[in-house]
Amino acid sequence: MSRKTFDELREEAREARKEIILDATAKLFRKKSIFKISMRDIALEAGMSAGNIYFYFEDREAIVRELMLRDEKNIIDIFRSIIQIDPEDAKALQRKVMTKESVVPPEAFQEESRFSVQESRLG
16 A cells, blocks of 8 residues: 655645635635635635635636636536547537637626636637
């Protein structure tokens, strides 16, 4: 039986805390605009202090970027599963999904954003 090193355990704990922060942020995004959510709101939802979050993310925008990357990976995994089941359904779904402006809900961008969301078109 292979035993994990202290560094491996510490890294796993760090990643778990990052996931807690990302999950808390995603939950808040379902309720409020990105511009109405503070680090304090995220910390409260995650069950930690706002100062503690800065050990894992530079700022709120870094959390949003990481959340979008994580969700993008999840979407890719879903597409891979669909392709294995039915390639034609996967192509149809891809055409529908990729013609949308963003995977982020429109209500998250109720005010002007410094994020640029590009429309993706696949043909």
